[in-house]
Amino acid sequence: MLLRELFLKRVNFKGMIHYNTIKSAFWLCILALVPALITAVCHPNRPQWRPSKISEGMVDSSIVLSWGNKVLWIDPRTLSEYNRSHIPGSFPLNEDNWNDEIHDVLNAWRPGFRTVIYCGGKDCYDYYRMVDRLRSYNLGNIYILKGKWTAWTKTGK
Amino acid sequence: MDKNRKVKGLLLLLVRVFVGGLFIYAGVAKIISPSDFLNTVQGYQLLPYHAGAIVAVYLPWLELLCGGSLLIGVLSRGALLNLFILLTIFAGAIVSAWAKGIQLVSCGCFGVQSTEVNYPCHILEILLLALMVGVLAVHGSSKTRKQPIK
Numbered sequence: 001m002l003l004r005e006l007f008l009k010r011v012n013f014k015g016m017i018h019y020n021t022i023k024s025a026f027w028l029c030i031l032a033l034v035p036a037l038i039t040a041v042c043h044p045n046r047p048q049w050r051p052s053k054i055s056e057g058m059v060d061s062s063i064v065l066s067w068g069n070k071v072l073w074i075d076p077r078t079l080s081e082y083n084r085s086h087i088p089g090s091f092p093l094n095e096d097n098w099n100d101e102i103h104d105v106l107n108a109w110r111p112g113f114r115t116v117i118y119c120g121g122k123d124c125y126d127y128y129r130m131v132d133r134l135r136s137y138n139l140g141n142i143y144i145l146k147g148k149w150t151a152w153t154k155t156g157k
Numbered sequence: 158m159d160k161n162r163k164v165k166g167l168l169l170l171l172v173r174v175f176v177g178g179l180f181i182y183a184g185v186a187k188i189i190s191p192s193d194f195l196n197t198v199q200g201y202q203l204l205p206y207h208a209g210a211i212v213a214v215y216l217p218w219l220e221l222l223c224g225g226s227l228l229i230g231v232l233s234r235g236a237l238l239n240l241f242i243l244l245t246i247f248a249g250a251i252v253s254a255w256a257k258g259i260q261l262v263s264c265g266c267f268g269v270q271s272t273e274v275n276y277p278c279h280i281l282e283i284l285l286l287a288l289m290v291g292v293l294a295v296h297g298s299s300k301t302r303k304q305p306i307k
Contacts, residue, residue: 020234022235024234029239035218036218039218045190045192046191046192047213060196062195065202065206066209
């Protein structure tokens with residue numbers, strides 16, 4: 001009976017949202033701006049505000065996400081690790097299989113693509129040596145994903 | 158009749174504390190790490206990077222303030238309106254991700270969690286929450302409601 005009264009009460013929607021409601025909603029929105037601005041400037045885990053100005057080097061997964069599909073992923077771990085799990089669309093490339101796999105990587109690359117290397121395990125390939133080696137193939141800008149690659153899966157990919 | 162009114166009042170108070178507390182928790186969980194929340198926002202593939210970053214720093218504070226004002230009863234009707242709009246946007250974002258076939262690891266509702274998103278469940282949760290907000294809007298502040306300006 002009570003629930004029926006609660007849910008089926010005739011509602012005068014025209015009178016529900018009036019000037020004071022909108023005004024208080026607006027003030028709450030304005031109030032929230034103040035701590036949000038402080039967060040944007042001072043928070044230790046604040047987002048990076050200039051992703052376009054990031055030079056080659058370490059890059060956050062949030063920035064890679066903003067690049068959409070124009071990313072060429074390279075997985076430098078061992079083939080067995082790659083077979084166990086990897087970022088979809090990534091290429092397994094390390095010193096052992098370089099000559100076999102580099103052609104697939106070069107075929108997949110298109111102008112405007114950014115190359116991102118991910119790893120994070122203990123027995124990882126030397127990132128920077130790999131970056132130097134890839135640079136000789138003119139693969140555009142080359143980045144290294146910050147943190148373990150499993151962090152990428154937490155971003156929703 | 159009087160007893161009925163008392164039970165109704167208690168029920169509304171409980172709904173109010175639940176909804177307010179839930180949004181405070183949701184806000185705080187996201188405020189702890191805005192960059193992680195940005196990752197989740199980007200996962201929906203709805204907003205460009207900078208818009209996503211603004212949402213990641215602003216939205217948690219709005220949730221926290223609205224939850225707080227609902228709990229303490231200051232600007233509560235405005236808070237309810239904001240929460241209703243936010244819930245509508247959340248539901249739209251989840252439906253959009255579902256339609257695009259994106260398998261989100263976290264919906265980002267309470268910060269970053271690593272449980273796979275069950276879309277129908279989330280939509281149902283949001284609808285229930287929106288219903289609670291609606292019930293509060295209709296009944297919760299009826300004593301303080303003023304006449305609309307004509």
